[in-house]
Amino acid sequence: MTHYRSAGTIPPKRHTQHRDADGRLYFEELMGEEGFSSDSSLLYHRGVPSALVDSTVWELSDQSRTPNHPLKARHLRLHDLETGACPVEGRRLVLGNNDVRIAYVLTGTEPSPLYRNAIGDECVYVEHGSGTVETVFGVVAYRTGDYVVVPRATTHRWVPAEPSRLYAIEANSHIHPPKRYLSRFGQLLEHAPYCERDLHGPVDLDALVEGSRDEVDVDVLVKHRTSAGIVGTRMTYATHPFDVVGWDGCLYPYTFNIDDFMPITGKVHQPPPVHQVFEGWNFVICNFLPRKVDYHELAVPVPYYHSNVDSDEVMFYVGGDYEARKGSGINLGSISLHPGGYAHGPQPSAIEASLGADYFEESAVMVDTFAPLDLGEGGRAVEDPAYAWTWAGRGPDADGTDGGPAVFSNS
Secondary structure, eight states: OOSOEEEEOOOSSTTSOOBOTTSOBOEEEEEESTTTTSOEEEEEESSOTTOEEEEEEOOOSOOOEEOOOSOOOEEEEGGGOOOOSSTTTTOEEEEEOSSEEEEEEEOOSSOOOOEEESSSOEEEEEEEOOEEEEETTEEEEEOTTEEEEEOTTOOEEEEESSOOEEEEEEESSOOBOOGGGBOTTSOBOTTSSSOGGGEEOOBOHHHHHHHTTTOEEEEEEEEEEETTEEEEEEEEEEEOTTOEEEEEESOOOEEEEGGGOOOOOOSSOOOGGGGEEEEETTEEEEEEOSEEOOOSTTOOOSOOOBOOTTOEEEEEEEEEOOGGGTTTTOOTTEEEEEOTTSOBOOOHHHHHHHTTOOEEOEEEEEEEESSOOEEEHHHHHTBOTTGGGTTTTEETTTTSSSSOOEEOOOO
16 A cells, blocks of 8 residues: 555664563564565564464365357356355355456355465455454454455455455456556545545554464465466464564555545546556456436436457446446346457447436446456356347347247347
């Protein structure tokens, strides 16, 4: 993140001795990005953070991907997807490429194992639910509508207070606010649709330290890369990773709630970049929220047909009534995938129906990728085979059978 925080006890000068009341030296860990040439934080541990006593294979869930071939738009019904209850191990892969993966899980109320993603940052959208994420930096509370941003290689665990629907965007890079929102020193600018007041970092570090004081031989699940692809390792540490007595810096987990995003509107329909909230390497994250719409007397409020020639577009429909998709089968909990190389837009009847509207009550999270997305096994399991033909009203085998063409209504 772009602004400085500190918690717990730290020495007056970095990289100097820091001792407890009995004179024992704390162990300093520098956690930094981009070869220590970008954001970093300094953490002070009671135990040695590299004291590993075992390392074994952690078998990940199915990470296989199937190309979107033949090319067509896809509709995936996530609320029909059966998942495990663990916020980490229960995730099922929905879509992915070599830059970013999208997974989904409906959790129970049991805490996850300790977990670290060593591949990239995670941005987990909380479709529904509440709880906390315990991390080496402290506790981050989450609620419905939050993005939970967890930096790469941060040891943490999810502790749901209630069953939670989590939409996990797992990057191969870092995730941060768009550069155009930031000053050259990293402050969010006046034209940005959110500011630092909307970002909520970790608290309650002392409680985690005390709770982990006597634990030994602690397992941490680590997702990482090899030449064979994405794999998992179960690392066993001599002491608990939550033994951090203090830290400071500009790298830490935080939440941002979708309701704190201030939509940018205009006299005519605005392009998707005005809805952007975060970006990573080769992808962006946007959100579409309830808002006043275009006020030109001849405005067409729903999107024009568009061909985003460089991107695949993924929309996750999370609230309200999405005007442009009426008649397509899209509903809450749906994902639409509109691939590059294919023009898409509203259902035909939605265009006339939108004329004269001054407000849209709709919420969606969008991920645009600059490399093609494959279908994960979870996405394949809940695909609506009729979706690609809904603009035409008919299509071959649209009902998923061998019974010939099917006919659809665009109303």
